[in-house]
Amino acid sequence: MxxxxxGGRLIDPAxxxxxLSDVFIAEGQIVGIGRPPEGFVADRMIDxxxxxxxxxxxxxxARLREPGHEHKATIASETRAAxxxxxxxLVCPPDTDPVIDEPAVVELIRxxxxxxxxxxxLALGALTxxxxxxxxxxxxxxxxxxxxxxxxxxxxxxxxxxxRRALEYAATFDLTVFLTPLDGQLASGIAxxxxxxxxxxxxxxxxxxxxxxxxxxxxxxxxxxxxxxFGRLTCARSVELIARAQADGLAVTADVAIHQxxxxxxxLAGFDSRCHVRPPLRRAQDRDALRAGLVxxxxxxxxxxxxxxxxxxxxxxxxxxxxxxxxxxxxxxLSLRLADxxxxxxxxxxxxxxxxPARILGLDYGxxxxxxxxxLCVFDPALAxxxxxxxxxxxGQNSPFLGWELQGQVTHTLLAxxxxxxxxxxxxx
Amino acid sequence: MSNTHFQLxxxxxxxxxxTIEGLKRHHLIEILxxxxxxxxxxxxxxxxxxxxxxxxxxxxxxxxxxxxxxxFELAAKRLSADVLTLNIATSSAVKGESLLDTxxxxxxxxxxxxxxxxxxSGAAEFIARHVKxxxxxxxxxxxxxxxxxxxxxxxxxxxxxxxxFEALQVAIVGDILHSRVARSLxxxxxxxxxPDIRVIAPRTLLPVDVEKLGVRVFDNPTIGLRGVDVIVMLxxxxxxxxxxxxxxxxxxFQCYGLTEERLALAxxxxxxxxxxxxxxxxxxxxxxxxxxxxxxxxxxxxxxxxRMAIMSITLGNHARPTGEQI
Numbered sequence: 229m230x231x232x233x234x235g236g237r238l239i240d241p242a243x244x245x246x247x248l249s250d251v252f253i254a255e256g257q258i259v260g261i262g263r264p265p266e267g268f269v270a271d272r273m274i275d276x277x278x279x280x281x282x283x284x285x286x287x288x289x290a291r292l293r294e295p296g297h298e299h300k301a302t303i304a305s306e307t308r309a310a311x312x313x314x315x316x317x318l319v320c321p322p323d324t325d326p327v328i329d330e331p332a333v334v335e336l337i338r339x340x341x342x343x344x345x346x347x348x349x350l351a352l353g354a355l356t357x358x359x360x361x362x363x364x365x366x367x368x369x370x371x372x373x374x375x376x377x378x379x380x381x382x383x384x385x386x387x388x389x390x391x392r393r394a395l396e397y398a399a400t401f402d403l404t405v406f407l408t409p410l411d412g413q414l415a416s417g418i419a420x421x422x423x424x425x426x427x428x429x430x431x432x433x434x435x436x437x438x439x440x441x442x443x444x445x446x447x448x449x450x451x452x453x454x455x456x457x458f459g460r461l462t463c464a465r466s467v468e469l470i471a472r473a474q475a476d477g478l479a480v481t482a483d484v485a486i487h488q489x490x491x492x493x494x495x496l497a498g499f500d501s502r503c504h505v506r507p508p509l510r511r512a513q514d515r516d517a518l519r520a521g522l523v524x525x526x527x528x529x530x531x532x533x534x535x536x537x538x539x540x541x542x543x544x545x546x547x548x549x550x551x552x553x554x555x556x557x558x559x560x561x562l563s564l565r566l567a568d569x570x571x572x573x574x575x576x577x578x579x580x581x582x583x584x585p586a587r588i589l590g591l592d593y594g595x596x597x598x599x600x601x602x603x604l605c606v607f608d609p610a611l612a613x614x615x616x617x618x619x620x621x622x623x624g625q626n627s628p629f630l631g632w633e634l635q636g637q638v639t640h641t642l643l644a645x646x647x648x649x650x651x652x653x654x655x656x657x
Numbered sequence: 658m659s660n661t662h663f664q665l666x667x668x669x670x671x672x673x674x675x676t677i678e679g680l681k682r683h684h685l686i687e688i689l690x691x692x693x694x695x696x697x698x699x700x701x702x703x704x705x706x707x708x709x710x711x712x713x714x715x716x717x718x719x720x721x722x723x724x725x726x727x728x729f730e731l732a733a734k735r736l737s738a739d740v741l742t743l744n745i746a747t748s749s750a751v752k753g754e755s756l757l758d759t760x761x762x763x764x765x766x767x768x769x770x771x772x773x774x775x776x777x778s779g780a781a782e783f784i785a786r787h788v789k790x791x792x793x794x795x796x797x798x799x800x801x802x803x804x805x806x807x808x809x810x811x812x813x814x815x816x817x818x819x820x821x822f823e824a825l826q827v828a829i830v831g832d833i834l835h836s837r838v839a840r841s842l843x844x845x846x847x848x849x850x851x852p853d854i855r856v857i858a859p860r861t862l863l864p865v866d867v868e869k870l871g872v873r874v875f876d877n878p879t880i881g882l883r884g885v886d887v888i889v890m891l892x893x894x895x896x897x898x899x900x901x902x903x904x905x906x907x908x909x910f911q912c913y914g915l916t917e918e919r920l921a922l923a924x925x926x927x928x929x930x931x932x933x934x935x936x937x938x939x940x941x942x943x944x945x946x947x948x949x950x951x952x953x954x955x956x957x958x959x960x961x962x963x964r965m966a967i968m969s970i971t972l973g974n975h976a977r978p979t980g981e982q983i
Contacts, residue, residue, distance in 0.1 A: 421865050422865055422866055423865070423866035423869040425864075425865070426864040426865055426866050426867055426869070426870070427678070427840070427869075427870065428778055428779065428802055429778040429799070429800050429801030429802030429803065429837060429840060430778050430779075430800075430801070430802075431801070432864070432865060434865075498663065498782070499778070499779030499782055499783060540755060543755070543757055543787075544755070544756055544757075544777075544783070545756070545775060545777035545778070545779050545780035545783045545799070545800075546777065546778065546779045546783075547777040547778060547779070547800065548756070548777055
């Protein structure tokens, strides 16, 4: 299958390219940009005029709920949703059931993803056995099985000695470690500790639950030479800590969940359980510092932190509901909104969704270059839409962004040269 | 939909009673005046009014309570309602039934009012959002969030002794962090114009940014109690020692317990209140609890009148045609 994508605004943040150009694809690869290779005859032409063509998005943290929680979502349902959202690579944390701490689970995920064929699913292996924080997981075997990194899966290791050894062991096998900076004891609450939680009577999670754990982790890895990625920061002070560590030459990177860039503790009004997330929504100044961290390059990736749920999981008093937002459907539009808000230039927004996360993974996806894998996202940046349940693709509809007026919608997604999503009735608005 | 207005209809009348926050002065005055007129009922030979005759009130207690539950029961019975009390902490919730399923089942029994107590903040509002529109929901305590009927009986008791809220100094002492009573009372006093509301507690029992609720914060009761008209002592739960919030009951009593010496710091005619049940020798000395300045038992009596008032007002507003304009 040979495909030509013609007339689009090509944005390839990896090579600082932002120009009107055509892309030519054959055998799953990009074979030409600007002009086709000799003798290229397209089987299919995609009209990308007035659209943006960029690398397929890479999401560093998406719960697909399989294996173990198929009543919430499945690899099939969520990879379809990813394709519709322009996401071609999903990184799945190890907190499945069973936990990704042995090769068989990695293999199962790979098989399920391949069967649907809508998105590339990469697994993170568990840092400790059963994510219990006590015994090391078989990291060498997990790497061999294809894990792209090792992670605490949202269950921070509280035993500092175990964590130190796990980091050293991961470094032995050149594995990037994905950590959640959160102190389990301090994080026993459900909302950001501040005036809103005080007013609402919600047990608080202080900023120090994150910054204290982060400072500890940064000290632990200071002379270790291990690559550590801190996922889903929420505090202004965390951005400062990461910036200082990077300035000191530590191999640390960070991402932020898209909801933290748009929502704050104020959104909990009315005990809206759709805004129940962990780590919690913080203050407006934290949100602004996270945005600034994206601009300055301290934070190099935006992730969805996708956590689809069945309706019952959110239908209870706030503290009895499960945390998390179903976020694949809105990842791109909410990221583009940052450019509209003048928080970030558009190419930087796209960088944080493509080559930024790719570099964290140490993979060469997320770029448009002759010879690169043809993972692409074509979207109409001007197309306005309202997020409604009827146009939602993820199996989980637990999103506080339902009802929002958004702008920017994917028209085509290509995974290794195959069109895995094409928007239907695209002129109907 | 903001939570502060959710309990009101379009004309601003109370449909539910979920939180004091966001209410207007006239809402509180209406309740206080109604409670005043209902207070006499208990002294009659026949302690009943026909106001809620034919109505069914269901007490849904997901958390143990004796005093609040029984005063709600009495209040409903004195208004001639049929009352059903369900202690769900020990029934269906244990069997794994979801809260919504429990609600649907009870709704199917044709009820008019739910009185709800639940350990989670926001539970009463959650229930109010999910019940059929003809049902009124009263919050009998949700987590640390609100206990609005307690606040109303507290300000009702205060008003009977000290009618001028705009000249009042009130100190609330003890476990503010976990207290829905404190939060609701602070809002109620603020709405009624109380210029000086103080909270007195060790820092482990103070929520972050509590001063943003409109209170002054004191670590030291010797300073904080000086010259106040009203002292509200809060109950200290035994679990607080296990949570490393306090070293011991003994030290808490030594530093914050209301003794006759500390009471002497307040105005000579100051009253002492407590939402109950009291821990003698932990937050309050028996001589103060049983002394002449204590209005603790009066609070219990007033609780029935205040709850009768709130029940009749909210159900009365439900009875009116919805399209009615003022």
